[in-house]
Amino acid sequence: MDHVETPIRETGSSRQGDATAPLPVPHVYRGRTVSGDAVAHVSRDLGKGFCTPAVELDDLVWPRTQPGPAFDLPIAQVTDFLVELGPRLHLDVNPLMQHALKSMIEVSPLGHRILENCYRDIPNLFARGVIEDELRVSFGDASVIDGWMPRTLRGRPSRLRAFPPRLVHILAGNSPMVAAMTVMRAALTKGVHLLKLPSNDLFTATAILRTMAAIDPAHPLTQSFSAAYWRGGDENVESILYRPQYFDKLVVWGGESAVRHAMRYAGPGLELVAFDPKISISLIGREAFASDELLQQVARAGAADVQSFNQDACNASRYQFVEGNEDDADRYCEYLAAALGKDFRYGDGQGPVVPNDIREAVDVLREMEPLYRVFGGYDGKGLVVRSDERVDFHPICKTVNVVPVQSLSDATRFATVATQTVGIYPPHRVAEVRDALACAGVQRMVTLGESISDGVGGYPHDGMFPIHRFMKWISEEAGQHA
Template sequence: MTTTLSPVASKIRVPHFVRGKLVWGEDSEYLSRDFGVPFVTPKLEFNDLFVPRTQQGPAFDVPVSDIIDFLVETASHLSLEKNEYLQESLEMTVQVSALPRRIIENTFARPGQFLTREALEYRLQRTFGDVDVLDGWVERTDPNGRVSRVRAFPPRLVHMLAGNSPSACMTSIADAALTKAVNVFKMPSADPFTTVAVLRTMADIAPDHPVLQSMSAVYWRGGDEKVESVLYRSQYFDKLVAWGGGAAIENAAKYAGPGFGLISFDPKVSMSIIGREAFESDETLREVAEKAASDVTIFNQDACLAARHICVEGDVADVDRFCALLFERLGIDRDFASAVGPKPASEIREAVDGMRFLEPDYRVWGEFDGRGLVVRSPEMVDFHPTNKTVNVIPVQHMRDAAALATVATQTVGVFPTHRKAEIRDDLATAGVQRVVKLGSAMTGSMGSPHDGMYPLHRFVNWVVDDDA
């Protein structure tokens, strides 16, 4: 293993991985997102990233069953205790990430449940129905007797990877493999390490595997026009799969056009809705507060599915009882949350300080110490709650809460569970993409849509050979 950081080094060395080959170099210097830690990378060689349009991708003729075999074998080697590349990635990531070591370690265990043979096969079946469309041309006859053949054709993709969880790259690599795509992964500055660690693991298993020859992981500063004006072109790639904040998505959108599409996982805001049943007993209220806190604090609220607003059905006195219990539960360690996280930004501090003088219409629990803040207000606050800051709004009825959802609302946790059916149509009409039981925002069922789509269905290029 090549060490990326020596005891006296001041800059972390970040390698690229280009179509099966590890590439080292110190040609370009950047700063990490959260703490401005310097790191250096090799020179970006554009020609090495392309497969000419006159050639099919390396994985074009590989049966999807073989790809699943390779992914399952890879998953068996992605144990932090045994994988030296992940261990090395962890040591680098803790230097640049706002998440503490304990939480980063826990994220490495997450993809295991999604990279089993059963999970991968189930997801493909739910997405495509007839999985044979991934391996070749499937013949169909319409009601008029006209014959056609359809294939989910392997695409050419650039991926802007998510930077808020080291495990995100593992599922992105699996998605890219299942669609037999030619891929370039743009690594995030919050974690420019884990993607290469996974690809190096795959290379140790099967260095010449066509899936590996289809993948490159490189870094450039997001928004660098000198790079993106070259890569984001239809002569090289079909689609940009973009995860990121508002500014990153807006920048990516300007490159979309004929022949080059954008599949955008936009920044989202999630919420919770709690019914009057929470106040049936003190024990129930404590349980509800715990479930709500677990949804709020996912990755210290640095995740789209972490709740930022909670609507509670009840009068102000009851809602304040809930707020007090919720505040207590924000300040504890969880698998993916810290008892003490990053402190709120100045805009939150200024807004909340002003609200302290507006009681009884507004009320605040907590200080700016990273242990959590609860702000009860008559309507949604006009700042973006983050860093374990949660806004609680009293409502007369759950349907009043549903009216506060928008197209930017991703996940809504509901208590009690049976009342989801009461408001899910209203939520979907408002633009919500996911309704869950309170406390299970991070759980999720396999094979479900994400952000209102089946991503793999969007990745591929649907092509028809029509005899009509």
């Protein structure tokens, strides 16, 4: 592959300084960028107008009568291309990523600082070590994706292949990392991929795909991706695209409504792979109270887990269980409320204000002290409610419910199949709760303060290894080959 730097130019993106003009959102059809303003839309979170080309359904599918462009590309060449792509995505050198960041600010509630941090971290997902770990853990022997790997079971010879799939990825927009992670994982399958853009991240995926085209527009990986926006639930598009004659699986990220909608189309020949909506919790052992200085450090770690994308990510802590009495919990709450007012890499000290329904519920609890105690305020700098049992509202916008428990083992009763990540302090005490948490349905346990990670490089995600799950595992048992 030619490693000479290819100029990247952003075209058709100027709005001539008109802040009221709709944002132009291009599509990518099998590596080819298509611009246009045929269809007007409004973004979900910030209500920003944007326009897209008309959806060309024929350009969004790859016929099953022929293999996808990268089906027979050696995985070593896939890896080399992705490793070359990583540095090309650096914000300081890539005008496409710069334009994506500028445009994202108008549709994403995360704000410039967090979005910029995300964009600066995206190249890390394409590091060779990350990719090699993904392959090793997903496949064991990567030759199983390059061809038909011979094996013998109970004396009978056969051949196995992890065959490249045809996937629709219904992306979530609560973090730009979702789009980058999807492109990296999808490329490693060597399949063909349609990315359905979310209205709160219309630009990250296409900026990455257009950078791939700038490296080599004819590369098999470049031609293995399409990306487009249509309103979620548009049956004129989805009833045609979401069919087994075109795709093998629907990979859906997002909230319950998005997953349930995708389930309507799943059936024989079209499988659903869901990164379900989740919540996360924290367990704080009595060791945290050894000194005020240590307790402040632990509270800052607890706040870091709350702050994941301003508490809009599945790994964001919403309920924290403190091993101690109410006085101990209240001391922790004071420090936690203060720590929530500080900036973190993916969280703002001044976040979105607490919505009215939570405010009204907490106002009622304020009248019930000392059974409940409230720390912080409604101004987006952090709100903490201490109670003997979990509150009956869903904590969002940097709202945390702290519950005192007699032991960390006692806290495991609050974990469910909807619990994704559990942050634990001190970390060595995970051994006494990990089996109970796993039985309850928890999928990930980390040291308190470390809930935010790239989620790739060989780690499972939502109880599975995604690339392994994406593949079509084919067995050929036609007897002994000569």
